[in-house]
Amino acid sequence: MSDITRLEVAPSRFDPCYNYTTLDEYWRDIHQDPFQYSQYNDSLVEWSGWYRLYLNGQSAQMSEWCVSRVGCGGNLGLYLNGSHPRLEDGVVTREVFGSYMNSYQCGGYRSASIQVKACPGDYYVYKLVKPDLSIYKPSYCAVAFQNISSDPCYSYESMDRPWRANNESGEYIWDESFSWHGWYRLFYYGMDIRMPETCVSAYKCNAHLSLSLSGPHPHIEDGVVIREVQTGNYGNGNCIYKSKPIRVKACPGNYYVYELVNPQFWLSGYCTDVSTISQSVSTVSPNIITGSSITSYIDPCINYSILDNYWRNTINYWYQGDYIAEHDDTLVSWNGWYRLYLKGLSAQMPEWCASYMACGGFSALWLGGSHPQLEDGVVTRDIYGSYYDQGSYYRSDPIQVKACPGEYYVYKLTRPALSIPAPTYCAVLFKTPSVDPCNNYTTLDERRRSTSNTVYYGMCDYNVKWNGWYRLLLSGQNAQMPESCVNKTMCGTEEPFWLNSSHPLPEDGVVTRQVCVSSWKGCCGYTSHPIQVKACPGNYYVYEFVRPMFCGVYCASEYLL
Template sequence: MTVAFSSDPCYNYESLDRPWRANNESGDYICDESFSWSGWYRLFYYGMDIRMPETCVSSYSCNTYYSLWLSDPHPQIEDGVVIREVCGGTYWGACCYYKPNPIRVKACPGNYYVYELVNPQILCSGYCTDVSTISQAVSTVSPDIFTGSTITFNDDPCNNYNILDNYWRNTLNYWSVYGSISDHDDKIVEWDGWYRLFMNGLNAQMPEWCFYYMTCGGYSSLYLGGSHPRLEDGVVTREIYGSHYYQCSRYRSNPIQVKACPGNYYVYKFTRPTLSIPLPVYCAVPFSTPSVDPCYSYTSLDEPWRATDSYYYSNYYYYGMCDYNVEWNGWYRLFYNGQNAQMPESCVNHGMCGTNYPLWLNGPHPQLEDGVVTRQVCVSSWDGCCTYASHPIQIKACPGNYYVYEFVKPMFCGAYCAGPNYGQYTNESDA
């Protein structure tokens, strides 16, 4: 909630309800120097007033590396706006080893405080809140930061939805690739009604599988805990899960409603995610309908080293073949020595398919009637079969019992695998 009545920060602030900032929380490493701080903030804990600590907070608390607290007491109302030093401790026990930028603080009528939080500019640090200062419950409403348009024709959500076109929701927006994490947080969005996802004006949908944390422009990546419905299913309810490091379903958010619409798109009734999840964002993946049927407009890919029994040490350089260096463009059909092939649907051992990191399909291939579908791609490594998830791809089943794939540049120096096709047809002339 942003309250704006005058220039007095007691009535012109942004509500910051982040329970994970509490000094009794730990486990994540959220860095406040990545945030775009602007103006004054009032701190809350599940809707209740809370203050910054005035005593030492050990490092690794408050879900950050270096926990920030006030080295001086909070002011009185008659003090007006004051400047306070901020301290950050270290893992070896020094309570005020770091002194980041000071902040301004003001005591307000109603027994609460407002803080002009700024970029700390020290390593991975975060402002803490003190659970011992929790006071009376207050009523807050999240700010509306929706930037889009609304289409309204009737009560059918397929014709009455908000357009949500945020490219940063893309699963390609991964912090290790871009070097930093954005400070997007869907808990501060005032969700209202149904939404249709786009990316740069193109159709998109929520992923149905886990993505590594710090993906999609936030910290906790939210995905759909189940498949999208069909047209005949009408409105369905789906669980929402959030990732945490390698734990795909560490967080469980509030469920949402989903509906499939004529024209091959979906609408979602997004709700405010659970407050206890650090910086959650609803993820999106591109989903488009090809203008030309890819079953009859594809590139043949016949490279025997992609076989699931091809070990990369036998013929190739240390890391094996690397699809990261390939300029992928359009749709592809897999062959093995002229025979029909397909991507494997189960785990491929690390070091196979002529590469260090084999890429395989984590889900079944579609049926003819499914049309174009989106599927997750898993990366096998020393740590397991699907320790990492690469970018999703689109797939279509074609008459003649073969598949075409819209391959994209993977996130790792791995390669798409090719395995046997188990159908009736075994070569291109049968298609």
């Protein structure tokens, strides 16, 4: 307990508000990952006197709210059974309950009571004691809330996501994958809506676990209040689980704002209650696009905004690390024509299915058709959005596209359909080879990649550092990627990769081909990132392999077709 230090800050030696020990240990936070820190045990601490809680240097307090499956650094998180006292209450006694980390039951344990006092300066002190020895690895929980620099009634983000309504179901969207940052006002297709105040059963609100408030909304005179967040289990409609508490405020104009946080339950989502819908005008958050506009000409090839967001790349995919769906193009104020870049290099929208949870959002938007030619002028193209393995699961509003001199495109982007969860327009960059890849490639001769290989080696091209172009060989002989289905567990892996269309002819130059993944869902159960291919003199092909989305292998056919 190296973080415990004795602090004497006032002349009174008897008032615990000025004679306490500072306790600043980050793992006590109820917002910490419960399975990352579980080695601490407060029954081993020699507690003596009064303590003031901090979290990372910020004043904190003991939690008054049970949070299911939270250990606060141990295996059982201890919290107050009751509210904190007021200044005029003096020293009070509060019961201490515990919630076991591997159980969803709140208040399943009871520890020794402690004394608490409210102090001038808006903080509390606690006379902590050794917890009940019958409890396994207990730890006192702490919680800190950010200081509010401005009134959240006038400083919030509008969130118009109608798929959160408690009459919606069928899809599984989880809020632990979103990036939450501050206060939100909820809308339903432009109309004001609130969180439910009663239990919502599982599989509603397009989530597995449906999050609602476990108590009523506050009144305006209450100011900012803290509310427990509850969720029902899978077996019945009872809300026995508790998520992290949130802050709520009632605002003039008969609406509420919520400080939403990342919940700890997998596949859980905040709900809205359709019975609370009222007419209101939604205000869209400020435009997050960075770029410049040129307004000298009418031609959109000259008069466009630059859109250069690295996270729009189709290769930014949730499987490749800790993914956060922190972007949502329904929140952007789109206006006019845009040209796409990726890290300063010219890019374009993909013409193929972009993978679910790629491109910085939850649903990746792609162009439903090929790009136009220069002579085509302005054309209209459908926009599709992906969901799991279905590339065209969603359909958004069509957009206009134009091909421009200089080999680039401009797009008249519009606000995507609000019925799509956190959609983002995707971008893809294909580098024009500086030298002919037919004369600048790496030879890849691995017999295990053969489509005739039935031995499972557990190969995984996701772990390979791909760099540039490759020519396939098998035992020194020319090989190529297969153009038809490869059975699951072939090519030395669980999920083989193959091309879903034919190879190019030499006169075609460099072309783009989609990569199919054979899986338990079928021959092309999934698609990975597309690759570039070129036919070369001498009757062979070269491939620009990239890091795939799945743990599979680029296959090689035994012979050239």
